[in-house]
Amino acid sequence: MLKSYYDILNVAPDATKEEIKNQFKKLAKMYHPDVNSSIEAETTFKEINKAAQVLLDDIKRKSYDSLRTINKTSFKTYTNPRKSEYCFQDLFKKSKKEEKKPEIKPIKGEDITINVEIDYTEAILGTQRSVNIARCTLCPKCSGYKFANNQKCPYCNGLGEKTENKKITVKIPKGLKNGAKLRIKGEGQYGKNGGENGNLYIIVNIEKNDDLIIKDEIVYYNAQISPYTAILGGNIQVPTLWGEATIKIPPLTKANQSFKLIDVGVLNQKTNKKGDQIVKIIIQIPSEITSQEMLLYEKLRDLNLKKTNAKSIY
Numbered sequence: 278m279l280k281s282y283y284d285i286l287n288v289a290p291d292a293t294k295e296e297i298k299n300q301f302k303k304l305a306k307m308y309h310p311d312v313n314s315s316i317e318a319e320t321t322f323k324e325i326n327k328a329a330q331v332l333l334d335d336i337k338r339k340s341y342d343s344l345r346t347i348n349k350t351s352f353k354t355y356t357n358p359r360k361s362e363y364c365f366q367d368l369f370k371k372s373k374k375e376e377k378k379p380e381i382k383p384i385k386g387e388d389i390t391i392n393v394e395i396d397y398t399e400a401i402l403g404t405q406r407s408v409n410i411a412r413c414t415l416c417p418k419c420s421g422y423k424f425a426n427n428q429k430c431p432y433c434n435g436l437g438e439k440t441e442n443k444k445i446t447v448k449i450p451k452g453l454k455n456g457a458k459l460r461i462k463g464e465g466q467y468g469k470n471g472g473e474n475g476n477l478y479i480i481v482n483i484e485k486n487d488d489l490i491i492k493d494e495i496v497y498y499n500a501q502i503s504p505y506t507a508i509l510g511g512n513i514q515v516p517t518l519w520g521e522a523t524i525k526i527p528p529l530t531k532a533n534q535s536f537k538l539i540d541v542g543v544l545n546q547k548t549n550k551k552g553d554q555i556v557k558i559i560i561q562i563p564s565e566i567t568s569q570e571m572l573l574y575e576k577l578r579d580l581n582l583k584k585t586n587a588k589s590i591y
């Protein structure tokens with residue numbers, strides 16, 4: 278005997294629309310392909326949907342009911358009503374049993390990993406970063422059932438999920454090493470079927486200035502200056518671990534001459550004192566020169582020659 282739509286949904290033929298809707302939701306949750314991947318479940322899921330489509334539509338239900346009455350009358354002589362009552366009970370029992378052990382396994386959400394860049398000072402002192410994460414969450418309109426009011430959920434387009442963008446501020450503690458991994462529990466992808474959320478992992482990369490050579494607590498740096506700065510003197514900017522610093526180059530500075538910048542080296546975490554930075558002067562000869570500049574250099578040379586000759590006379 279063919280199961281009636283009422284049998285499929287396990288509701289009485291005089292059930293209210295609300296009762297049918299509730300029962301449909303309950304069954305749809307049990308047999309949804311996302312939670313129950315068996316072929317039987319897929320078939321049942323289709324049957325449930327078809328039954329609900331008819332029984333939740335007043336006009337369709339009315340015509341279905343009148344058709345049923347005709348069929349019942351014609352079958353009366355062949356069907357034992359008690360027997361059919363028994364079938365209904367039997368089906369009801371079976372689904373009650375299935376309800377007790379639904380094949381819903383909690384699935385843990387996936388982890389999300391994000392890289393952040395911080396500079397040396399931030400690594401030493403600690404800092405914070407805001408990261409944007411995009412993660413999937415159950416559709417708030419259909420609660421993941423993929424359909425609402427008996428049709429594909431328009432809010433999630435039948436996916437049952439929505440992408441959520443979230444800004445998370447991460448506190449980066451001081452003293453981390455390059456490549457350190459921070460874990461923010463539960464901020465990864467959402468868990469499914471009541472499973473735990475995944476975690477958010479932050480990989481901290483400490484930006485390095487390749488021009489700064491660090492040996493213990495001392496930082497070494499080679500500063501390139503022009504010949505005229507070396508002769509005339511002037512201010513130059515040099516990078517340090519703690520930002521830019523200014524050095525006053527005195528007139529007649531020689532090549533390879535060193536300057537010491539105090540208290541800008543590596544911070545000793547135990548003593549809380551900083552080392553120094555040694556700046557070595559490199560005089561950079563320009564790779565190109567204009568004819569006008571060349572004339573001036575020649576003039577300088579001639580002046581210098583005169584000075585030497587004058588000295589040798591007296």
Ligand SMILES: [Zn+2]
Nearest residue numbers: 416419430433
């Ligand atoms: Zn939805």
